[in-house]
Amino acid sequence: MPLTDDTIIQSLKTCPKRILRFQNKELCESDRYKRQDIELVSEDGKERFHVFIRKSLELADDFSIGLQHIAIEDSERTVIFRCNGRYCPPDSADAVTPHHSEFHIHSGKAENIAAGLKAEAGAVITHSYASFDGALAYFMRTCNINGADRYFHDLPSPLPPGQSSLFEDGDEN
Numbered sequence: 001m002p003l004t005d006d007t008i009i010q011s012l013k014t015c016p017k018r019i020l021r022f023q024n025k026e027l028c029e030s031d032r033y034k035r036q037d038i039e040l041v042s043e044d045g046k047e048r049f050h051v052f053i054r055k056s057l058e059l060a061d062d063f064s065i066g067l068q069h070i071a072i073e074d075s076e077r078t079v080i081f082r083c084n085g086r087y088c089p090p091d092s093a094d095a096v097t098p099h100h101s102e103f104h105i106h107s108g109k110a111e112n113i114a115a116g117l118k119a120e121a122g123a124v125i126t127h128s129y130a131s132f133d134g135a136l137a138y139f140m141r142t143c144n145i146n147g148a149d150r151y152f153h154d155l156p157s158p159l160p161p162g163q164s165s166l167f168e169d170g171d172e173n
Contacts, residue, residue, distance in 0.1 A: 003069065003078055003080070003108065003110060003113055003119065004110055004113075004114075005110050006109060006110050006111075008110075009069075009080050009107075009108045009109070009110060009119075012047060012049075012069050012080055013067065013080050013081045013107075013108075013142070013143060014142070014143070014144050015042050015043070015044075015047065015144060016042065016043040016144050016146055017040040017041065017042055017043065017049060017143065017144055017145050017146065018040065018041060018043060018145075018146050018147055019038060019039070019040055019145065019147055019148070019150075019151065020039045020040060020041050021038065021039040022038050022151050023036060023037050023038070029057065032056060032057050032058060033054045033055060033056055033057060034053075034054070034055045034056075034057060035052075035053065035054055035055075036051075036052075036053040037050065037051070037052055037053075038050070038051040038053075038151075039051075040145065043146070046072075047069065047070075047072070048069075048070040048072065049067055049068060049069055049070060050067075050068040050070055050077060051065070051066065051067055051068075051143075051145075052064070052065070052066050052068070053065050053136070055132055059085075059087075060131075060132065061085040061086040061103075061131070061132070062085050062086065062087050063084065063085040063132045063135065064082060064083070064084050064085070065082065065083045065084075065135055065136060065139045066079050066081065066082035066083075066106075066120075067079070067080055067081040067082070067139075067143050068080070069108075078108060078113070078119045079106070079108060079118065079119055079120045080107070080108035080119060080120070081105070081106070081107055081108065081120070081139075081142070081143060082105065082106040082107075082120055083103075083105055083126075083129065083135040083136075083138060083139045084103070084104050084105070084106065084123070084135075085103055085132060085135065086102055086103060102125040102126075103125070103126050103127075103128075103129060103130065103135070104123040104124060104125050104126055105123065105124050105126045105128075106120035106121075106122065106123050107120060107124070108120050109121075109122070136152060140152070
């Protein structure tokens with residue numbers, strides 16, 4: 001399915017999916033990161049996806065959890081949604097990437113693809129999660145991944161008890 005419209009990208013992000021292949025129960029260590037890769041298929045069997053999970057061994061809030069759509073025609077992978085942590089302290093963020101000091105979300109956009117950019121170029125600061133575990137729960141819920149709890153036991157609420165998001169679902173992505 002060509003990603004020529006934001007409505008298509010949004011429907012791919014939120015369509016019901018199931019896990020086809022789950023590499024390991026534990027995140028594997030490689031370089032300075034723990035890694036996990038998961039293959040998904042839409043419930044109707046028409047679309048394929050890949051989930052990548054990367055978590056720094058050095059910084060608890062340095063992580064990335066992304067959803068790639070895999071084109072049936074040519075197996076091209078396009079990131080359509082990504083939840084990220086904080087890469088740096090607030091006082092060290094630069095003007096080009098101020099979101100790196102905050103939890104943030106990248107969403108695929110047709111205009112980025114048309115312009116030859118990464119689909120997920122640009123980011124929005126989020127208050128929908130406040131940790132790696134919270135981001136993982138938020139990601140699984142937002143991307144509609146059925147059965148994720150069988151692989152990720154005890155997925156928490158995306159936010160700590162008593163903390164509420166400043167945004168309703170859908171306002172950020």
